[in-house]
Structure formats: C-alpha cells, structure tokens
Amino acid sequence: AQSVTQLDSQVPVFEEAPVELRCNYSSSVSVYLFWYVQYPNQGLQLLLKYLSGSTLVKGINGFEAEFNKSQTSFHLRKPSVHISDTAEYFCAVSDGGAQKLVFGQGTRLTINP
Amino acid sequence: NAGVMQNPRHLVRRRGQEARLRCSPMKGHSHVYWYRQLPEEGLKFMVYLQKENIIDESGMPKERFSAEFPKEGPSILRIQQVVRGDSAAYFCASSPPTRAADTQYFGPGTRLTVL
Numbered sequence A: 001a002q003s004v005t006q007l008d009s010q011v012p013v014f015e016e017a018p019v020e021l022r023c024n025y026s027s028s029v030s031v032y033l034f035w036y037v038q039y040p041n042q043g044l045q046l047l048l049k050y051l052s053g054s055t056l057v058k059g060i061n062g063f064e065a066e067f068n069k070s071q072t073s074f075h076l077r078k079p080s081v082h083i084s085d086t087a088e089y090f091c092a093v094s095d096g097g098a099q100k101l102v103f104g105q106g107t108r109l110t111i112n113p
Numbered sequence B: 001n002a003g004v005m006q007n008p009r010h011l012v013r014r015r016g017q018e019a020r021l022r023c024s025p026m027k028g029h030s031h032v033y034w035y036r037q038l039p040e041e042g043l044k045f046m047v048y049l050q051k052e053n054i055i056d057e058s059g060m061p062k063e064r065f066s067a068e069f070p071k072e073g074p075s076i077l078r079i080q081q082v083v084r085g086d087s088a089a090y091f092c093a094s095s096p097p098t099r100a101a102d103t104q105y106f107g108p109g110t111r112l113t114v115l
Helices: none
Strands: A003-005 A012-013 A020-023 A024-028 A032-038 A043-051 A055-058 A064-068 A075-079 A086-092 A105-113 B004-007 B009-011 B019-024 B032-036 B043-050 B053-056 B065-068 B075-079 B087-094 B110-113
Touching: A003 A086, A012 A020, A024 A075, A032 A064, A043 A055, A043 A064, A064 B009, A075 A086, A105 B053, B004 B032, B009 B019, B009 B065, B019 B087, B019 B110, B032 B075, B043 B065, B043 B075, B075 B087
Parallel strands: A012 A105, B009 B110
Antiparallel strands: A003 A024, A020 A075, A032 A043, A032 A086, A055 A064, A064 A075, A086 A105, B004 B019, B019 B075, B032 B043, B032 B087, B043 B053, B065 B075, B087 B110
C-alpha cells in the first residue's frame, strides 16, 4: 500500500525567506506525485505534478519540487515566499492505475511579516 | 469553463438524519472522486465513480455511506443516520476520461456539521 509522510505539520517562515516543505512516500510501484495547496475554507488547487521525465518540476506561484527516487522524496521549495503563500500544503501520490490519490497529513505554512 | 461545483457548501444535520452531498464535475469530465477531510487531517479517499459505475469504493465506510453518479445529473454522496463522527469536509474531484494520472480538479467542498 502507498503512504505519504509530510515531516512537518507546521512551518513558520519570514516573508521573502526561502522555504522547503518535505514529503516522503512509500510505494512498491512507479508513482505519480502531486502537491496541492488549500487556502482557508477552499478546495484544493494543484501546484505541480511529477509524472515522468525531468526530476525537477516547476509549478505555479513560483513553487518547484524535486523527485528523488532513491530517497523516495518529493520536497516542495520556493526561493522567496510572500504573505499570500500562507496556506495548507498537501503532498499526494498515485500509482496511476488505481487513480485515487493518497494524501499526506498536510503542512501549514505561515508567513510572518 | 466552470470548475467542479459542490452543493451545499455548508450542511447542518442532527444525529440520525440523512445528508446528501452533490457534485457536478467539470464539463467533459466523466470521472468523479470523493474524499473526506476530518479536522486537522489530510484528505482520505472514499470512492471513485464513472458514469453509472462505481470503480473503487475501498475507502467507503461499510455502513450508512453510498455514492452514485447517474447518467444524467450530479454525483451524490449519501450518508444515512449521521453521527457526530461524520462531521467533516467532503471534497469532490473530477478528471477527464483519459489515461491514468490525469490531474484531479477539486471542488470547494461541503462542510458537514452533525449536531
């Protein structure tokens, strides 16, 4: 069975500082990986996804993530955060065939001025 | 192109009542997924449907919960005889009828409160 671990439940950073949100997964098959963002009282919006090819994936709002197969990780990074990035971030995995997404517990990113 | 629509956005029920949550997928999407988000937790898969078919219901509780996606109309998640533990946000997602790993587009969710 697949699982996703987001190592930090909360990450506070100062505005314009860099940030990394960590995500590790376990799966016995090839996987597809996703990062979603959830703003307060809203649904989930896709930030980026890895299906195949280049291990560095660029997404919306200046975010990027790197797929590391040997470390089974898919960490999300942004070089300079803004107040508007305050939200909950979810890492998710799918084995493609099963279609369903398996989500991590989420990381709450708080940006301090 | 309208996104995934869910209604109602907020639903309050007393214990023992029935809750019906509706989801209209994006235009052209024939795959629908339901997820549940309990307070302070991530989303948990419940069920995956295509038109008139349940493809995967491995995440559905064995009792009181059912889902359908009829040929015409929205997908419905039905919870009978609700209990306080059913209080959660229920999200619907949809994807187009193509191969696996297509992006799932999420609706705004229905927040169910059971009194």
